[in-house]
Amino acid sequence: MNLRFTKMQGAGNDFVVIDATRTPLALSEAQLRRLGDRRFGVGCDQILVIEASPAEGVDFRYRIFNNSGEEVEHCGNGARCFVRYVVDKGLSDKRTIRVQTMNKMLELRLRDDGRVTVDMGAPFFEHAALPFDGSDLQPRAEGGFELWPLALAGGARCEVAVLSMGNPHAVQRVADVDTVPVLDWGPQIEAHRCFPRKVNAGFMQIISRKEVRLRVFERSAGETLACGTGACAAVVAGIRLGWLDEAVEVHARGGDLRIEWAGLSQGLDAPVLMTGPATTVFDGEISL
Numbered sequence: 001m002n003l004r005f006t007k008m009q010g011a012g013n014d015f016v017v018i019d020a021t022r023t024p025l026a027l028s029e030a031q032l033r034r035l036g037d038r039r040f041g042v043g044c045d046q047i048l049v050i051e052a053s054p055a056e057g058v059d060f061r062y063r064i065f066n067n068s069g070e071e072v073e074h075c076g077n078g079a080r081c082f083v084r085y086v087v088d089k090g091l092s093d094k095r096t097i098r099v100q101t102m103n104k105m106l107e108l109r110l111r112d113d114g115r116v117t118v119d120m121g122a123p124f125f126e127h128a129a130l131p132f133d134g135s136d137l138q139p140r141a142e143g144g145f146e147l148w149p150l151a152l153a154g155g156a157r158c159e160v161a162v163l164s165m166g167n168p169h170a171v172q173r174v175a176d177v178d179t180v181p182v183l184d185w186g187p188q189i190e191a192h193r194c195f196p197r198k199v200n201a202g203f204m205q206i207i208s209r210k211e212v213r214l215r216v217f218e219r220s221a222g223e224t225l226a227c228g229t230g231a232c233a234a235v236v237a238g239i240r241l242g243w244l245d246e247a248v249e250v251h252a253r254g255g256d257l258r259i260e261w262a263g264l265s266q267g268l269d270a271p272v273l274m275t276g277p278a279t280t281v282f283d284g285e286i287s288l
């Protein structure tokens, strides 16, 4: 099959975007892995498949697949690239677009400065929603939240805050993101027995109450240059732990994101707003 695609990136998190609004598309795991392969295929962190509106009042549905072929619930950087795509390709003339993912309804707004603001919906804290099983761990309370101790190889230990943005995240505070062993600790946390469906592992260095640096070892994709849901999860955790204010600049290795959450003043079900870049790199075609 010849497949047309658009390569895009949001703060360095990169995507193969496919328009399936006119013709339904079912890609096998092998085809998804080929699209994601940086040597034998196109190469990307995630594949985004855009489908026609599933219901009245919803403009599109979009499905997200890690480059491992696994379908996942949410992708923040992907959401921004999705809206850039549908506007640039003339699939919508709206400036605010509503899109359904596996388990969330998102509202996306294309800004005059070219960045995109996404209402990422409310965070989830219920452990069953992640899922997370900390039944044999003893958490430490800090601010209004908990930190859960994880034992890693070689006697290493870390403490993580656990929450969901629709996809699961385990966030820890580190002194310096440049020296923490992300590629060693990341896979161990990702596959930790407490996370039956694995987890995205975030490593946050706090510069001030309004600015952080963040690295994320993504579930089933490895370390990416930015993770939108990871940035949201890190800021929400930092606010609940008492470390951050309600609007934070997040410096990822591939670019900057602005995350806002008024959960302490407006209630924990307040939506998380994420603003950041979305860039088209090239259009292409591949024979799968």
Ligand SMILES: N[C@H](CCC[C@H](N)C(=O)O)C(=O)O
Pocket: 013, 045, 046, 066, 072, 073, 074, 075, 076, 077, 078, 167, 168, 200, 218, 219, 220, 221, 224, 226, 227, 228, 229, 230
């Ligand atoms: N690896 C993630 C999905 C992509 C999330 C990330 N690329 C983002 O921008 O939120 C997961 O398995 O939950």
